[in-house]
Every structure is written in C-alpha cells, then in structure tokens.
Amino acid sequence: MSSATDRLSTATGRIDRSLQPLAGVYNRLFGDYFGEMNGLQFVLIFGTAAALLTAPLWGNFGLVRAMTVAAIWAIFAMSWDIQSGYTGYISFGHSVLSGAAGYTTAMLIHNVNPELSMMITIPVSVFAALVVGLLVALPSLRLAxxxxxxITFVSVLIFYRLIPSFSQYTGGETGIQSVEVFTYDPFARYYYMIIPMFLIAIVLTLIARSNIGLILMSIRENEAAVNAAGINATKFKIFSFALSSIPMGIGGVLLVHFGGGVDPTTFIVVDRSIEMIAIAVLGGMSSILGPLGGAFFLIVLRDYVLTEIAGFSSPIRWTVFWGLVLVVLVFVRDGLFRKLWHGLDRFGGDRR
Incomplete structure (x- = not known):
C-alpha cells in the first residue's frame, strides 16, 4: 500500500510540475486577487470551468437540466456562505431572500402589468431581496x-404565513404560474443560469479574499478581538448579510424564470434554507467555490444519477441526499471539495 501511495505521489508530482508554467502565469496576473495555485489546483479549477461551459456539447438533456438547476443552487449556497460560512452566524432563513425576489417578479407581472419588461422586474426584485435582507439583519445581527x-428561522415562518393571508396578490398556496420563462431551449436556458453563476462566484471570491473577507473570518474566530481592534463587527455582519442578499435575489429571479412561476413550497419553506446549508457543508464552508462544487455534486446526484440512471423514488433520493450530508459532517467536516483542495496543496498552492 505504501509503495502504491509513493508511486501515486510521484506521478501527481510530475503532473503538477508539468502544469506549473501555466499556473505561474495565472499566479503572476491574478494570484494577489484570487490566491495562488499550483499546477494541479490550476487544472482542477479551469478544467472544471471548461467542462461546465461546454456541458451542452457533451451532456444529454437530463444531465444538462440537472446542471441548470445546480447552477441556481450554487448561487444560493455561495450567497449563504459569504454570510454564514465566513462570519459563523448561521442563517436558517436565507430562502426568504430568494423568495422575496421571486415573489416580487411574479406579483409585478400578475398584479401590475403582464407586459412588464425584465429590465424592470429583475432589478426591482433583487432590490426587494436586499430590503428584506436588511429587515432581517438589522435586528438579528445585534444578537449572538x-x-x-x-430570528432568521422565524423570518421564514412569518413570510410563509403571510402568503395565504394576501392570496389575492400572492396566489396563496398554489402561487403564481404566469411568469415568462427565459427560453424553452434547454441548452440556451443552461447558459442563462451558468453565466450569472460564474460571475457571482468571481465577485464573491474576490470579496472573500479581500480585507473584508479577513474581517468576516475574524468575526467568526473572535468577535470580541475584532471590536477591541476598533472595528465595528456589527457593521460588517450587516454588510455581509446585505451582500449575501443581492446574489440570493439574483438566484430567486433565475429560479422564477426557470420554472415560469412561484409558490411557497419551492421558494419559501425552511427546507430550502436547510438545503443551502447542506450543499455548503458538503462542499466546504467559508470557501465560496466549495459550495459551488457541492451544489453540482448533490443536485446532479439527486436529480440525474439517482433519478434517471438508478430510477430511485423520491424518498430514496432524499434519503441518500441527507445521508451523504450526514457522512460528510461526521467524517469530512471541512467538506469534500475543501478536503480535495487541501490535498492538492501539498504540492504548493493556496489553502483558503
């Protein structure tokens, strides 16, 4: 076993050295902003990005559809991570943010004008998510x-109970199913989701690796020390929640235009928030790209591998889903993708 391990280490070391010139170019240009990488880390990141961008060329309909849904959930998980993963303040209410955006889009179209342009509904919906995020953050983030x-958990319950109370506007339990989809072409629809996901990943990674990200992580490790250093920790916690609200709103808009409608079960219930947490935990919290990888792994496993290939029923799929999350929590607490990244780090690279 030791001999086989040594041979594998030698082989991967050679591969890393052969790829190092490419990684060196990247490190000189972008290493200060996104972190330096060794050759293996470089090929992992850019090879995965190339595979995602070309998925419609090699994937079948079922796989591409699952990856389309995964792109939306990746946005949700990364958005949750920049707030909860980095500050350590675990939110059970992030689904209320995507729900606010989704319902704003649907209600504008249903109650105001069915011909409203997306150029109006999309920014208004994202702004609605930001407002709801601030309404939740301002009172709650003063607590510990x-x-x-x-409080974040209760915010979901309140939002959920308000929907049937204003059913003439929200559609009640059945929701509103009159939203225009971006396109019915499955491959074009994939790019409508994957491109915003990549842009959000780049922006959040850049912020996470900046001084702001360092302060957020410091809050998680020792908030009292942050305050003692003259930094207002509460201000940065509120900022992180507001920052998280914007991509959550974008994800909510993408989801409503993906399905052509909105309803409380899909957008609001606390299960959606728990799923975001599960995805981030499986991928690796406080890493941004970890939750992205976790989303594609879990959603493709659930919606394509277990559904279309294995043919499992819904209860079995969800049992496998949560069972896998439980195993990761017990045995790989840093997450699968953080574990992989740190494993490649022994050849030289970045551990954040």
Whole structure:
C-alpha cells in the first residue's frame, strides 16, 4: 500500500510540475486577487470551468437540466456562505431572500402589468431581496449565538404565513404560474443560469479574499478581538448579510424564470434554507467555490444519477441526499471539495 501511495505521489508530482508554467502565469496576473495555485489546483479549477461551459456539447438533456438547476443552487449556497460560512452566524432563513425576489417578479407581472419588461422586474426584485435582507439583519445581527439563527428561522415562518393571508396578490398556496420563462431551449436556458453563476462566484471570491473577507473570518474566530481592534463587527455582519442578499435575489429571479412561476413550497419553506446549508457543508464552508462544487455534486446526484440512471423514488433520493450530508459532517467536516483542495496543496498552492 505504501509503495502504491509513493508511486501515486510521484506521478501527481510530475503532473503538477508539468502544469506549473501555466499556473505561474495565472499566479503572476491574478494570484494577489484570487490566491495562488499550483499546477494541479490550476487544472482542477479551469478544467472544471471548461467542462461546465461546454456541458451542452457533451451532456444529454437530463444531465444538462440537472446542471441548470445546480447552477441556481450554487448561487444560493455561495450567497449563504459569504454570510454564514465566513462570519459563523448561521442563517436558517436565507430562502426568504430568494423568495422575496421571486415573489416580487411574479406579483409585478400578475398584479401590475403582464407586459412588464425584465429590465424592470429583475432589478426591482433583487432590490426587494436586499430590503428584506436588511429587515432581517438589522435586528438579528445585534444578537449572538442561537438567537440570531432563531430570528432568521422565524423570518421564514412569518413570510410563509403571510402568503395565504394576501392570496389575492400572492396566489396563496398554489402561487403564481404566469411568469415568462427565459427560453424553452434547454441548452440556451443552461447558459442563462451558468453565466450569472460564474460571475457571482468571481465577485464573491474576490470579496472573500479581500480585507473584508479577513474581517468576516475574524468575526467568526473572535468577535470580541475584532471590536477591541476598533472595528465595528456589527457593521460588517450587516454588510455581509446585505451582500449575501443581492446574489440570493439574483438566484430567486433565475429560479422564477426557470420554472415560469412561484409558490411557497419551492421558494419559501425552511427546507430550502436547510438545503443551502447542506450543499455548503458538503462542499466546504467559508470557501465560496466549495459550495459551488457541492451544489453540482448533490443536485446532479439527486436529480440525474439517482433519478434517471438508478430510477430511485423520491424518498430514496432524499434519503441518500441527507445521508451523504450526514457522512460528510461526521467524517469530512471541512467538506469534500475543501478536503480535495487541501490535498492538492501539498504540492504548493493556496489553502483558503
């Protein structure tokens, strides 16, 4: 076993050295902004990006559809991570942010004008998510520990209960199913989702690796020390929640235009927030790209491998989904993709 391990290490070391010139060019140009990478890390990141961008060329309909859904959930998981993963303030209410955006789009079209342009509905919907995010963050982030998590949990329950109370505007339990989809072409629809996902990943990674990201991580490790250093930790916590709200709103808009409608079960219930957390945990919290990888791994597994290839029923699929998350929590607490990234780091690279 030791001999086989040594041979594998030698082989991967040679591959890394052969790829190092490419990684060196990247490190000189972008290393200060996104972190330096060794050859293996470079090929992992850019090879994965190339595979995602060309998926319609090699994937079948079922796989591409699952990857389209995964792109939306990747946005949700990365958005949750920049707030909860980095600050350590775990939110159980992020689905209320995507729900605010989705419902704003649907209600504008349903109640105001069915011909409203997306150039109007999309920015208004993202702004609605930001407003709701601030309404949740301002009172809750002055608290600590479980009290913050409880308030975010209650915010979902309040939003969910308000929907049937204003059913003439929200459509009640059945929701509103009159939203225009971006396109019915499955491959074009994929790019409508994957391109915003990449842009959001780049922006959030850039922020996470900046001084702002360092402050957010410092809050997670020792908030009292951050305040003692003269930095207003509450201000940065509120900022992180507001920052998280914007891509959550974008994801909510993409989801409503993907399905052509909105309803409380798809957008609001706390299960959606728990799924975001599960994806981030499986991929690796406080890493941005970890939750992205976790989204594609879990959603493709659930919606394509277990559904179309294995033919499992819904209860079995969800059992496998949550069972896998439980195994990762017990045995790979840093997440699968953070574990992989740190494993490649022994050849030289970045550990963040």
């Amino acid at each position: 520990g479980p009290y913050f998590s409880l």
